[in-house]
Each structure stands twice: as structure tokens, then as C-alpha cells.
Amino acid sequence: MSKAVEIKNLTYKFPEHETPALKNIELSIPWNTRTLLIGCNGAGKSTLLRLISGKHLCLNGNILVNGLDPFSPTSMDVSGEEECQNTTYLGTEWCHMNIINRDIGILELLNSIGYQHFKERGDKLIDMLSVDLTWRMHRLSDGQKRRVQLIMGLLKPWRVLLLDEVTVDLDVIARSKLLDFLKWETETRKCSVIYATHIFDGLAEWPNYVIHINGGEIVQRLDYAKDVSFSSDDNKKTKKAVTTGNTPGSVSICKVDSLHPLALAWLRGDIGEATD
């Protein structure tokens, strides 16, 4: 069976630059997994996601998504019980689509992209992101607009979801629910998520793989369950946030104090949800 994503010997260069943005990328992403892409600004994360989505043409190397060339006209997978888009890419330019500032009602907007056809899924997303169908786009806050956008972006099921940091405007509840939803999706149907982010709160239990990109190269790929452990004691002795784990290639991460649980509890209280 084909993998969610299979990349072989991929090197990609923008015409304006001497050095390639991506070098010798080899990557295999199985089904039913969540992968985090971690790297500095300019490391190559967005370029990789855009190539996987078919937004850039790949000339050197081979990319297959669900066994298909992402640049080919076939964008739907009708092989399973549900009709799926092969990839959904939600990135920076998607965040700035014009419609989000127009004087248009949410229901009208969702109907225009097939809400009736994906009603069950749409209702789940609307409920999850606490969107009110009577809202009008031009009167919303940035985070409310982003929540509506996410419903639009996730309405049609996909095989591979490529998320390029689109959660910065979300409050901690919306982000937490979105991450839970994506986890549930990958556990209940044939799909996978690749997520490039600089925000790590709430992700400690989330990924299956963590990929470190530096200077356009994949420098490390950790199998989360096998290669990553959290330790409160060992690292304190060495005063290092990350130390080598017990097996070669694995890492032990110091427990980090984070305000994320507190903010989540406060905001859950604010909207009347039970806190743990």
C-alpha cells in the first residue's frame, strides 16, 4: 500500500538563490500519523510543505502523496468509503484570503463551499470551534476569523493535511480542540497530518514523528514513542534542557514549566467548561 507521503532524493532551488532551499530530502510518512516539522525561520519547512501540496513543481526528486504525484491533475481520492481531497494545504497565504474581510454571513460563506454536502463534518467543526452561524465576517476578531477559516479549510476530508503555522491567532481552547480533532481524525480514518510550527504548547502528547530541518536538510527524525522521553531529574543534574537518551539517536527532554495548562484551565472556566 502507498504511504501518506514518500519523498526520494528531493532537492529544490528557487531561481533567485544560489543555494537550494531543500537538499537531498528523503522522507516516508505512514498513514494515521501526526508529524511535527521543527526548524528556524528560513530552514525550509514551508517550501517542503508547498512542494508536497503541489504548489511548487518538483523537478529534482520524487514526491508521492497517497501514491500520486502532487502536481498531477488528480486531486481527489475516491478509493475509500469517503470522497477525499488528496491534500489540503493551509498556509500563510491561505490565512490572507480576501473573503475573510468581506461583509458576508458565515452560513452563506460555508454554503458556498459545500457545507450542505459535508454537513455532519461541518457541524462538528462549527461546534468544536464555537462558531456562531449568525456572525458576519467583517465584524469578527482576528481569532474568530481564523476559526471560520479553519472550518472552511477542514470541511472537505483530506488524506494528507499540511498545516503551516495557522494557529497563531487562536486562543488556547480553540488550539487545543483543533489539535485534539486532528489527533482523532488521524486515529479514525486513513489520513495523516504534517504540521510546521513555532508554538509547542500543548504538543507534548501529540506527534508520532518530529522532524528537525536545518538549512534545507532533514537533520533528525524522531519516532516520538521510541526516541523521546521527558525527564525531570536526569537533565537537572547536567543542567541541559536536552540530553542524549538511553538508546542511540533518542533524546531526553527536561520537563519545562509552561503556562499553557493554567491558561487552558482559566479559559475553560471562562466558557463554563469543567476543568480537570
Ligand SMILES: Nc1ncnc2c1ncn2[C@@H]1O[C@H](COP(=O)(O)OP(=O)(O)OP(=O)(O)O)[C@@H](O)[C@H]1O
Ligand atoms: N518565494 C520565494 N522565492 C525565493 N526564495 C524563497 C521563497 N520562499 C522561500 N524562499 C527561501 O527559501 C528558504 C526556505 O524558506 P521557507 O519559507 O521554506 O522557510 P521556513 O522554514 O518555512 O521559515 P519560517 O519559519 O520563517 O516560516 C529561505 O532561504 C527563503 O529565503
